[in-house]
Amino acid sequence: MNNITQLPTNQLEPNPLQPRGAINHETVSDLVDSIREHGILEPLIVAQTPAGYQIIAGERRWRAARTLKLPYVPVIIKKVNPQQMLEMAIVENIQRQDLNPIERAKAFNRLKDEFNLDNHVIAQKISKSVPYVINVLKLLTLPDAIKDGLLSGLISEGHGRALGGIGDTRLMIEAY
Structure with missing residues (x-):
């Protein structure tokens, strides 16, 4: 069963296995406004490790809570190993379609x-x-x-796959 508990915000650490490359500060700022008005609607998922509590899912919510100086955040504590932490973080981000195609590929490669x-x-x-x-x-x-075009959103994942099917790097770049 997933029991929700409250943990001190300052006892949580970001997940070093986080598949997302960078946190968009603009989206955290938007989240700050939402949390200020409505509170944290969905608990963070954390793992208890020898180093403390590491965030599996909800790093943006945690950053917003820190910005708001919230003393506690709602969490669900999972007992997992590093592989399970990475798997859960990937699945959580894929379900929300939150990773860009290159981050997703790098996560699978890890x-x-x-x-x-x-x-x-x-x-x-x-x-x-x-x-x-x-x-x-x-x-x-x-x-x-x-890859830069995929990261910036200049081309879609489908376009990237189509270009990859060309095979010749020079022709790929010309077609790009």
């Missing part, structure tokens, strides 16, 4: 490299198909200029 998971296991853990995982991972092979 599951492969750090925990020796294959594409089938990753697909199962995130409730997606194996071809979906393979296509996302292929984005990491794109030239940096095209």
